[in-house]
Each structure stands twice: as structure tokens, then as C-alpha cells.
Amino acid sequence: METVLIDQFVVPEAAVDEFLRHAHFSANIVKTRPGFMEGHVFRRTAGDGRVNVVTTAAWASQAAMEEARKSILTEFAKIGFSPSEIMKKLGVQIERGVYQRAAY
Numbered sequence: 559m560e561t562v563l564i565d566q567f568v569v570p571e572a573a574v575d576e577f578l579r580h581a582h583f584s585a586n587i588v589k590t591r592p593g594f595m596e597g598h599v600f601r602r603t604a605g606d607g608r609v610n611v612v613t614t615a616a617w618a619s620q621a622a623m624e625e626a627r628k629s630i631l632t633e634f635a636k637i638g639f640s641p642s643e644i645m646k647k648l649g650v651q652i653e654r655g656v657y658q659r660a661a662y
Contacts, residue, residue, distance in 0.1 A: 559619070559620075559658045559659070559660065560595065560616055560617065560618060560619070560658070560659040560660070561616070561617045561618075561619060561620045561622075561623050561656060561657070561658060561659070562614055562615065562616045562617070562656070562657045562658075562659045563614065563615045563617070563623060563654070563655075563656055564612065564613070564614050564654070564655050564656075564657060565612065565613045565614075565652055565653070565654050565655075566610070566611075566612050566652070566653045566654075566655075567610070567611040567612070567613070567645075567650050567651065567652050568604070568608050568609075568610060568650065568651040569608065569609045569610075569611055569648065569649075569650050570607065570608060570609075570648065570649050570650075571603070571607050571608060571609055573648040573649060573650065574601075574609045574611070576648060577611065577644075577645075577648055577650055578599070578601075578611070580641070580644050581599060581611070581613060582599075583639070584634075584639070584641060585597055585599070585613070585615075587630060587633060587634075588615055588626070588630060589615075591622075591625075591626035591629060591630065592622060592625070592626070593617050593618040593619060593621075593622025593623065593625070593626060594615065594616075594617060594618075594622075594626065595616040595617060595618060596614075596615075596616045597613065597614055597615040597616065598613070598614045599611065599612070599613050600612040600613075600614075616659060620656075623656070
């Protein structure tokens with residue numbers, strides 16, 4: 559069954575451009591991994607000085623996602639890219655969920 563990683567971010571409006579630049583950089587690495595099917599970025603203004611950003615990454619299986627996660631973390635470490643440090647610096651909050659996807 560397909561597995562989808564869904565990340566929900568709350569981003570300060572002043573930091574959204576920098577955050578999205580980093581998100582796209584990360585996505586360009588993620589989408590090269592075996593088993594990756596598709597990914598999307600959704601954005602909406604919350605109206606209170608914050609922006610809601612949702613990213614999705616669909617994988618062929620849970621195993622493909624887990625293998626990709628390992629290699630992505632290795633590559634991030636090799637190039638000195640730390641999403642957690644970036645989010646901390648920008649004041650971004652995250653909620654992550656892993657879902658099984660099926661057509662309706």
C-alpha cells in the first residue's frame with residue numbers, strides 16, 4: 559500500500575520565503591530516492607502573521623519511505639543541511655504524520 563508523509567508547518571510570515579526555499583531544496587533531494595511517487599507543497603495565509611504550509615511525499619511503500627529516510631539523512635549530514643536547525647532558527651512549528659493512501 560502507498561505511504562504518504564504529510565508535514566504541517568506553521569511559519570512566521572516574515573520567514574516564509576526562506577522556509578520555502580529550504581523546503582524546495584530538500585524536496586529536490588527527496589524526489590530522487592527509489593520508491594518516491596509524487597510530492598506537493600500547499601500554502602495558505604493564516605491571517606495572524608503566520609502562514610500554513612503543508613508538504614506531502616508519496617512513497618510506493620512504507621519500506622521504500624524508510625529506506626529513503628536513511629539515505630536522505632545521510633546526504634543531509636554530508637552536505638551540512640539540517641532542517642531541524644533551520645526550523646528552529648525561523649521559528650517554524652511542525653506536525654508530522656504518516657498515512658496509508660488508497661483511492662476512493
